[in-house]
Amino acid sequence: MEKHDQFLMKKQNKNLVLDIIKRNSPVSRMEIAKITGMSPTSITRIVNELHEQGFVRETELVTSGVGRRATLLDVCGSVLYTIGIELDKFNVKIGIVNYVGEIIAFESFYRDAIERYEDTLKKLKKNIEELIDINNIPSTKIIGLAIGLPGYIDYKNGVVKVSDQLKWKNVKLAEDLKQLTSFSVIVDNELKMKVVAENFMGMAKDSQNAVLVGIGSGIGAAIILNGEIYRGESNNAGEIGHTMVNPTGNVCNCGKIGCLATYISEGAILADGRKVKDLDSIDDVFDAYRNGESWAVNLLDRTSMYIALAISNILSIYNPEVIILSGNTIEKFPEIKEAIEQKCDLYIWEPLKEKTKIVYSQFSNRGVVLGAAIQAQNKLLDIE
Ligand SMILES: [Zn+2]
Structure with a gap:
């Protein structure tokens, strides 16, 4: 092997070991060897280097089944x-x-x-x-x-x-x-x-196939396919706000007619609500729903229907393990979760239903x- 290649391989192995410790911590040297297929000697050498550079520290001693004691490794946050x-x-x-x-x-x-x-x-x-x-x-x-x-x-x-x-x-x-x-x-x-956050430490942790949907002032999605962000040709894969749901519907700011966003974005809900009542913000619509005002109940029922429809279509195309709902509308109006789930139960094709989890982001607005x-x-x- 050429010297340059050797250097490159060493570097790749080191990054790999660090990544494994980061994702699986606390983890023992033996487990890392098992996951990577590298020899325990190589793992010990790499871990020592990572330790010297400040990336890795030893945490606790555990006793494995056969009575051998192993020190677990962790990454240093600071x-x-x-x-x-x-x-x-x-x-x-x-x-x-x-x-x-x-x-x-x-x-x-x-x-x-x-x-x-x-x-x-x-x-x-x-x-x-x-x-x-x-x-x-x-x-x-x-x-x-x-x-x-x-x-x-x-x-x-x-x-x-x-x-x-x-x-x-x-x-x-x-x-x-x-x-x-x-x-x-x-x-x-x-x-x-x-x-990326959901995939590293959130509701889609380590998932190979996951979709995140954002519902708020804008409507969109991001897709993890085979463990990677799926971007499409121009990084626009996931722009579900402009999927057409009604060719004779409302005009969208993109110039098309009947885009999903014209039914479920905050701006769209608010504009429709204002046909009935003076409203300052989207919060007024949620309040009216809570007061049982029929226009608000109708409007948000339609919103949950279109969200469920979008979820159903996404599942048919990508068949993810998990679909995460996030965004201002979900945060501020948690009542919508139950309505979405009920409709999803009706809309989603049976073979997709049993394996897919519909969950909610836990990161709030961060x-x-x-x-x-x-x-x-x-x-x-x-x-x-
Ligand atoms: Zn549009």
């Missing part, structure tokens, strides 16, 4: 940090996340819907620096940052092609923010970031921040 950011129309969230996926610092600030791109970036820089300072995080331990936002994203080049919510078009977000902060920057669609930070660790960490 060995490095990444910054996860969620950008949307009115709100920016920033979190500093350690190597075991804990958000150790978090803040959010208001964004004006018509704010200029440059101004949002300047605010971001200021707030990131403050958050690092206040929490005494050594900058040298921060290996990069990642941003999740709604829209069509060229994730390879870190370019926001179109984001209707932020009113951005063809902006080089990764490059521009790197120049401002000097951190490496990754950019992707918000739900694709969120599904899923994108967490997923982005974890994705930054996945993509930017390259240990020698």
Whole structure:
């Protein structure tokens, strides 16, 4: 074997062992050897190196069945940090996340819907620096940052092609923010970031086939297929908000007629509600439902029907092990869960029903921040 190849293989093995410890911790050296098929001697050497570099620590002694004692290994959370950011129309969230996926610092600030791109970036820089300072995080331990936002994203080049919510078009977000902060920057669609968190430590932990659906001001999905994010040709796979559900229905902001989003997005529900009553926000619709006002009951019954219809179609196409529902509508209006489940029971094809779990995200409003930070660790960490 060439020297260069040897070096590369060593490096790959080391990254593999670290990944296994991270995903399976606490784990013994013997178990790692079993999973990787590497010799116990190689595992011991690699673990020693990882220990010296601060990635891995020994946790506890356990006695295995045959009376042998084994030390379990764990990863050190404080060995490095990444910054996860969620950008949307009115709100920016920033979190500093350690190597075991804990958000150790978090803040959010208001964004004006018509704010200029440059101004949002300047605010971001200021707030990131403050958050690092206040929490005494050594900058040298921060290996990069990642941003999740709604829209069509060229994730390879870190370019926001179109984001209707932020009113951005063809902006080089990764490059521009790197120049401002000097951190490496990754950019992707918000739900694709969120599904990374679900797959690493959430409701789809270690799942090979899972779908996350976001239901709120925007409607979309992110798909894990065979253990990887499924992106399609242009990173737009999962844009279920523009699947057509009624060709003679409402006009969508995309220019088509009868898109799913025109029935279940917050804006759509609110617009229909306003035909009946003066409403300030979507919360007024939920309140009216709780007061038993028939228009609100009808409107949200229709919403749950279209959500169940979307779930049923997704299951037929991807046959995932788990489908995770998330977003503002689910968070603020938990009553809808039962209605969705009842309708799913009627709509979903029997052979798909028995193997699929319909679950709800547990990350509340921090899923994108967490997923982005974890994705930054996945993509930017390259240990020698
Ligand atoms: Zn549309």
